[in-house]
Amino acid sequence: MGEVDPVFVQEQEHRPKLSIIEAKGIPEIDLSPIFHHDVPNPSAIDALVKEIGTACKEWGFFQVTNHGVPLSLRQRLEEASRLFFAQSLEEKKKVARDEINPTGYYDTEHTKNVRDWKEVFDFLAKDPTLVPLNSDEHDDRVIQWCNPSPQYPSHFRAIIEEYIEEMEKLAFKLLELIALSLGVEAKRFEEFFKDQTSFIRFNHYPPCPSPHLALGVGRHKDAGALTILAQDDVGGLEVKRKTDQEWVPVKPTRDAYIINVCDIIQVWSNDAYESVEHRATVNTEKERFSIPFFFNPGHDAEIKPLEELIHKQNPSKYRPYKWGKFFVHRLHSNFKKQEAENLQIYHYKLP
Template structure:
């Protein structure tokens, strides 16, 4: 049943209360969750209880909100990418050591002077806000149904115990016009031109960061170039909007997970929400947002390609009741079959993962629930070394 209602100022006026509540009850009973829209529920139910479909199990709920300033808020290591164009050898070496260490420990790093045009980022963010402000009945024209890779809707995992308190929209630069035309049939280029340019520049950033991290492994910077030809490179943009939540202590914007990709390049606004799990402390840490940077995080494919040296780490998004949050995550990947180079395999550090392709991995990468053992280790670790595959 398509939704016909919308929020004040964003479309047609609301139906009578009885009809509205009946419609919401109907949505809440949907088991496929495709029609569920956190933004709509946020406005309509502000100040009331969190709808049951969003209530996380007790063990998954955030124990520390992101707005609490404490020793559990960290600013990730910041690396100035302009150092890699510098003739100053020690400056470049220090930047390389810093980005490598961050990816070996946190699995995350912030990069500045990244080369993505700031005005383009701001323009793209404005277009993404315009997308999420559309009436639900319009956004449903580009609905992402379970099993689909692209479109508007929820983030799907199998075995998901509760819905994420977020709206999302998945596209790539090749289908951007197609999906924009479903939302703005006569004015789609305003959105698609900005987003296509943004994805192209972030892809270029992904290539540059990949080559730096490859060099950090002691390999030639272009060692993985054959994995990332124009035909093999796979990039997807996920735009996330986290609306106000009536009971943020019971909800999550995005469940705890490890990214299955090669790299994720995340730009976020000034509202905090990203949390990273630190295994040695057995604790979640809030990441202090920095709008002039991109957050780069290691994915499972890079962990395998680095033979476990770079780490794909659990992370999640929490929400709040006072300020919305917007983020844009570009997943940078290869469709080639990935295997760790022989140079990284030694008697002390034997091959940790068998070769696999993204096409193979994606079939099962989102089926695992949060746990100490990652989906990568569960599916592809070579038995003789799997016990130490995530211990650094």
């Protein structure tokens, strides 16, 4: 069996274990009380809010079923994604990202300074999307990012746009449930997403000759508000369990979505909920596909703990930061090795 290029090799302590932990895994939550009833049932919704709150507190991750996203649309999108990645590298590079516009295709992403064993295609939810030109807090210039238009498969762009609409609907519903679980008004978070910087990503993890040395995506936390992940039946996502810091594999549940609470919700909740480390493993036999939707606020949103959750016994734990500056800084560090550590929310933690 061949070995992988050293750029993909993880430090010893971060390499995946070959023995799989038997674990019940992250909670599975049925969203039918909000999607499949003409007349809302308050007690069912209250129970759902409690369930979501517990999952956010204990895991930072959960799966949702009966989520209202048409299965046929998801299947069409997954098929289009496979067709796109099956093209030659030359074809895929016709929609490659560049220094100005970090959307489109690339295969050299780094996580924690180690190259990931994958290729991706990124597509913005809003075209164009306004972002800061750079992460300098004294520079107020902005730039527009635009989506590439892949020629193949011919209907790819139209399916992506239709799917993004469904993802936004689901994301707003989930945010309402999370807001209620924190004891704040259901629509509390809506104002932050007027000019959202959300995007969808298509991941392709080819078979790897040394899955004990490399990772599809190294350990990381997501910087935005929520991530909604569609994964195929191959599996590979692992979540760090808070109780014992062990890596727990997330067994694929057919047609479900995996939701993770990201850094912004950790800050908004003033640490009531925590953004949790996760990673993706690879294997020697099967390729894997996954499609995360990263739900992010507008570039000028100021991120800080919600005033309703701050009081004498629970003072604010973070100083405010501008989302766009944070986002641009994080994105630029994904493409090449950095000398300094990547920007994290704990850099804004108050003493």
